[in-house]
Amino acid sequence: MENVTCPFCGLACDDLQVDVAAGMPVPVANACATSREAYRRLAPVPGLTARVGGTPVLLDVAVARAAQILGHAINPLFGGFATDLSGARRIVQLADRCGAVIDHMNSTAKLRNLLTVQDAGWITATLAEVKNRADLVVLLGTDAVSRFPRFFERFVWNEESMFDLDPRSREIVYVGQGLDMRAGCAPDGRAPTSIPCRVDEIGEALGAMRSLLAGLAPQAQVVAGVPLPQWAELLEKLRNSSYGVIVWAAPDFDFPHAELTVQTLSALIKDLNRTTRVCGLPLGGSDGDFTANGVLMWQTGLPFRSSFATGIPVYEPHLNSTQRLLDSGEADALLWVSAFNPNRVPPRTELPTIVLAPPGANFEREPDVFIAVGTPGVDHAGHYTRTDKVVALPLRKLREIGLPSVEAVAASIEASLQQAAN
Ligand code: SF4
Helix, strand or coil, X not given: CCCECCCCCCCCCCCEEEECCCCCCXXXXXXXXXXXXXXXXXXXXXXXXXXXXXXXXCHHHHHHHHHHHHHHCCCEEEXXXXXXXXXXXXXXXXXXXXXXXXXXXXXXXXXXXXXXXXXXXXXXXXXXXXXXXXXXXXXXXXXXXXXXXCHHHHHCCCCCCCCCCCHHHCEEEEECCCCCCHHHCCCCCCCCEEECCCHHHHHHHHHHHHHHHCCCCCCCCEECCEEHHHHHHHXXXXXXXXXXXXXXXXXXXXXXXXXXXXXXXXXXXXXXXXXXXXXXXXXXXXXXXXXHHHHHHHHHCCCCCEECCCCCCEECCCCCCHHHHHHHCCCCEEEEEECCCCCXXXXXXXXXXXXXXXXXXXXXXXXXXXXXXXXXXXXXXXXXXXXXXXXXXXXXXXCCCCXXXXXXXXXXXXXXXXXXXC
């Protein structure tokens, strides 16, 4: 099958060639190692569809038990939330019905960006703009490829662009330590520039660059462990670029109050846009996080970590975190959805737990209810929002092994709740 969309990271590459002849999809062209491994771990597990208390049961029995748990819960928590567009829509509907808090498995990282956007907005680029326009790509605290393996292949060293730009002439700068910079070497062997700096000190460097741009020379001669002239040089590159792009990945900003670094970066980008064009490119979108958040946003106007407990959606980014609600004992039941990756299991908890995940999921503690679901883009068709959020790519069904979708299971749980209420 040609032009298959891969749902295993936010790039959602739509050019894979997948062999589906043997009933198990095997990528044969354009797949990266992450994608090949993701398809491999979705191998069917014979006879496994649903369990209650560890005992295999019919799907209807598992659905009825899940509805019973959610029907009795006062403060249910819906975590994971890794699914496609239709699955997310049904999960939001179910959360509304149950008065649940809804959160995503990636929300801790995602909030580093979200808090900035909510506070002051930002200027970002699409992947098509990077591919066709960027003459300078600066990577902050990330090498991109560790999490988004084909980023350089598809969007930086592309052979052609729509305008006059020769993609091979792009300049690449890495800011950070321990980054894999091999992908940043130009096709002609030109090495990227590297500024080794601790990731949690990048904010300090961005602040210094803002001062320099404003004509206020910082007194310090070394900022974030790097001589000030190197930051001045990077600033000049950005000022002289005709379309600079600054890339970061929120999961790599894993330190306290990293949202302040994103905030300073956004402010610097705005400052630079007074005289040239510079955009941010926040890489994300894995495990369907942008897909699920998009659905929640257009249905409620609010992002992850919103609660339906009062009958209207209420957003509280700190109080409604999955881990806090579990640690504090405020939640009394957990519904966990992980349709793309059987290894993303729920955090350890003694609460009554329902898990919707692919058949290969292994648990430290068996959930009260486990329902094996299909993976969007493998077991059923669907839609998946790419990292730049401007495109929802169609996912295709590649095999039939009888697994229901998250959408179908959530609809059945809701129907069972309705039946019990009548
Ligand atoms: S880069 Fe991401 S979307 Fe592309 S093939 Fe690899 S895992 Fe799939």
